[in-house]
Amino acid sequence: MKHITSLANLKETLSNIRMTGKTLGFVPTMGALHLGHISLLERAKAENDLSFCSIFVNPIQFNEQNDYDAYPRELEKDLSALAKNGCDYVFTPSVKEMYPVAVKEEYDFGEMDKVMEGAYRPGHFNGVAQVLSRFFELIPADRAYFGEKDFQQLAIVKQLVKKKNYKVEIIGCPIVRENNGLAMSSRNMRLSEKQRKEAAIIYRCLQNVKQRMNMEEPLKLKKEVIRDLEKENNLQVEYFEIADANTLQPVKNWDDTPEMVVCVAVRIGGVRLIDNIRLFN
Numbered sequence: 001m002k003h004i005t006s007l008a009n010l011k012e013t014l015s016n017i018r019m020t021g022k023t024l025g026f027v028p029t030m031g032a033l034h035l036g037h038i039s040l041l042e043r044a045k046a047e048n049d050l051s052f053c054s055i056f057v058n059p060i061q062f063n064e065q066n067d068y069d070a071y072p073r074e075l076e077k078d079l080s081a082l083a084k085n086g087c088d089y090v091f092t093p094s095v096k097e098m099y100p101v102a103v104k105e106e107y108d109f110g111e112m113d114k115v116m117e118g119a120y121r122p123g124h125f126n127g128v129a130q131v132l133s134r135f136f137e138l139i140p141a142d143r144a145y146f147g148e149k150d151f152q153q154l155a156i157v158k159q160l161v162k163k164k165n166y167k168v169e170i171i172g173c174p175i176v177r178e179n180n181g182l183a184m185s186s187r188n189m190r191l192s193e194k195q196r197k198e199a200a201i202i203y204r205c206l207q208n209v210k211q212r213m214n215m216e217e218p219l220k221l222k223k224e225v226i227r228d229l230e231k232e233n234n235l236q237v238e239y240f241e242i243a244d245a246n247t248l249q250p251v252k253n254w255d256d257t258p259e260m261v262v263c264v265a266v267r268i269g270g271v272r273l274i275d276n277i278r279l280f281n
């Protein structure tokens, strides 16, 4: 695995890759890698000649300084996990190289970034769009891999690519979970054993919606599930939405749309966790 740390090195490496005519699969990450990230790498390897991961904790997508400071950073461990799993290239730029000038770009995703994560994390998707634009302009990948764990992000990235006419194909990959159903996340490292066990209720509640769908109105079901989640001590629900999977707007009736997504954000202690599940009519 080749480790690239500077833009000069990146440019040289990419021009060498281009000369081979090989296809490139890109997996952007913020590090503290787990099996969810590795599943994206596996997919990139399976569908492309070469795999390329980035590790960059993007300061401008954090809306809370504490969250940015506390975000786990484990570069050596991550590099060995990527090498062990057959990654060809890893790029770990500095903040200065990613943002040589402090220009804040403004993106407009219409109604899509006004709900859920967008509503609770002001500026978050603007920061995500800015860093990904920079990556897509630097790295001529054929495909880029994103987890459905960040469902809203995936929808916004697809819009970004369309808007800016990037040539990269965006591929969504399924959520990888712990044995107890908890969606894998770099933030899980900050949970105690007890909190990890408690957090399993998130997925149980999402599955519960799937079972009770069509039996109760979405709004009523939503209220009941929030109550069930908050029965768990120390767990606060930030939002819980049953939304159209394409527009991400809340649904009022089950037959509003054929494809839905149930998205949730909770806080356990100081840790914020998100998860979702798809529903089909």
Ligand code: AMP
Residues within 6 Å of the ligand: 028, 029, 030, 031, 035, 036, 037, 039, 040, 145, 146, 147, 148, 149, 150, 173, 174, 175, 176, 177, 183, 184, 185, 186
């Ligand atoms: P992050 O490092 O949190 O920015 O995540 C990098 C990529 O990994 C994003 O596309 C995430 O959606 C994806 N990802 C994170 N957790 C999981 C998971 N449990 N299963 C699948 N993909 C994931």
